[in-house]
Amino acid sequence: MQVFKCAMKLVARRPVYFLVYGVWLSLMAVFMASSLMSPASTDEYEKYQVDYAVIDRDSSQVSEGVCEFLTTQGDRIAIEDSDFAIQDAVAKDTCSYLLIIPDGYGEAFMEAAKNAEPLPEMECIYSYYSAEGALVDAALAEYLSSLSAYAAAMPDKPVNELIELAMQASRVYADVQIIPSETDATETDKFMFYLQFDMYVYFAGIIVCVGMMLVTLNRAEVRRRNLASPISYIRYSAQTMLACLVVMMIFWALTYILGAVCFPQSFAAVPLLGKVMMAIVPFVFALIPLSVAFLMGQLHVGETLMNAVGNILGLVLSFLGGSWVPMDIMTPEVNMIAHFLPGYWYTDALSRACQLGSSDYATLAAIGCDIGIMLLFAAAVFGIALVVGRMRTQTSEAGGNAAAEVVAI
Template sequence: MSTFKTALRMALAHPLYLLIYTVFLSLLGVFIAASVSSNSSQLTDYKPCDANVVVVDRDDSDLSRALTKHLGSCFDLVTGVGDDTYDLADALSKSNGAKGHADCVFFIPKGFEDDLIAAARAGEELPRLDVTYGSGTMAAALSSAEASRWISLAGASAALEPVSSNGSVAKAAEHAAAKRAEVEIERVKVDSTAAATLESYFNFGAYAIISSVIVSVGLVLSGMNEPERVRRMDAGPIPERQRSLAVFAAAAVLTVCIWLVSSMMGVVGFAGAVAEVGVGRVCLALAATFALACTPLAVGFTLSSLGAREELLNGVGNLLGLLMTFLGGAWMPLSMMGSAVQTVAHFVPTYWVSDAINKALASDLTSAVLGDIACDLGITVLFAAAITAAGLALAHNKSRA
């Protein structure tokens, strides 16, 4: 019991590490998950992008009138705005939704029709419209792309029919521009905001657990393995096996406490989300994070077997915490990463933990899903077992040296 208490006192002798790695990083995870919840709650139903455009026709030709008509059929054509600098500036500066508001102004220059027909039939670059953007840059870019599309179609029509009149070219372009691919909007089931919030917290919370356990447990085990302390304990009446079990028990208790503090900060911070998702599902997610905590415990043991000190433990704890949570999809979805990164992610426990958390919180808990979760947890524990075996081998070789 004295060895057990001594080991715990060594951990408590470094309260700053516990405060930063466990409490502060967990609080940071709460803020990040809260921002995810806020962004998710602002999502609305799909609505096609609309644009308000002004067309200043200085050519007044068949092609210019056809282009104006086409833009009016695709977007909201703002009328009553004259070819005056102050009127146009006023239309662009008005706030969205105001009467007469425009996202952009198209200027069709004089001679536009003749220049377009001549350039198309000569195989030269087609003329472009002068465009002035307002505050709605995305809507303006969309309408500008549509205008460029119509000009390209008109140019193709003029080039294919060298003897056709300008009016025929305008009608052909109008007919071609009216053809659109059929688009269907499919509504799919998405994860609830509550599930997404908890998933975000537990995935990021892995950083706090990994770094805190590696540093804290590593300091305890390294301190207990110091030669002077080992000599004093060897002189005592407690057998070496019993001392080792007591030290390991202290490290395990410390790991459980770190996991519990980090987990409860998320559960308490998002109590409403826990109630919405269900206690059973949250418990499965917590089981996944507990399985993950075994890996940094094994890493801390292995590092102590190598004689790692405080600086190395801090570096490894932070580096592994960042790397493993990144490959687990805490910083950005793995689907946005390359195939090489996705392949490498399978070789870290956070990938399997993240998969288990996602299935526990967002999937229907069928027998197949529960089997997948159990498989994920089993693989996660195997990572810890493999690292522990390596640490035992290193400790054995060190004792024989």
């Protein structure tokens, strides 16, 4: 097993690849899968409360009505009426909405409302962190529009009564009923989402780690020395492939065990047969990047290109496979393209396996079909790699008897 030990040592010499593509990306998949879960919905609708501030330089009945209306939008924050205090509040994001009512606003507002003229403006500042301030400003504009309409319709009515009518109108809300979405993620989906994100981990990690090992072993001087050794070519190839398979299984076992540890409740909620299939599906899928790594090794590409191929393929297949964006919201053209890529069949198999029951033979057959398609992808890429490797052994740079015969001719 000298070749196997040598191959594993080559992988161990580059621990940074395993730490980045194996450990770090797997942990990132844990965080992303956790963030995808929608929070549990409450039984009652609660209006969102916003922190706001008002600087009233008018002190009129209209400005007081504005302040009274804003109390329905959230909690008021006290801010001093000075340029420094206002700038400091904006810079520190003390409140989401800051309103400055200028002097004489109330009188100008009532006069403009009764004469059907444009209403005077107030100075408002939104928070740059969110759109909460814009929402409050839209609600305030609706209140002022109601107050203006009442003032135009009843010009002889006292201002305080007009404000009360506008406040009553602002308190009218539509009935809100929370209906659970049929697409809300369940507890079992948490583990499935994690394994879907690991599609990128498999492609980036396995291609780079296995590919760099094979590139080293396929160097002309190393290959000549190995072919001159007493070990047969069949044993040499078998031990090399065993090392590749072990590296692949390390990535597969790491991701699966990490998911089971980080999502224990989700893992426990998956039926027993589902757990088995959710272990088999990633194992079969990992054979595809293993075949790509074998092809990259036969092509003798450099380290930079190896990293580029692993990352680009991982990103493209993860996106088009529905790992990051649900296939339901993609266009029909993208869905059609996704059917020609292995990522689609991987996510489809996982989504079926997470709910698989012991007597659900139809779903089990569908998963078997997905697994068969992924095996065909792996076999196709592996076949191409064998052809490339065979052609390369006949070159003068490869070494060996086949190359020597070509040179002799």
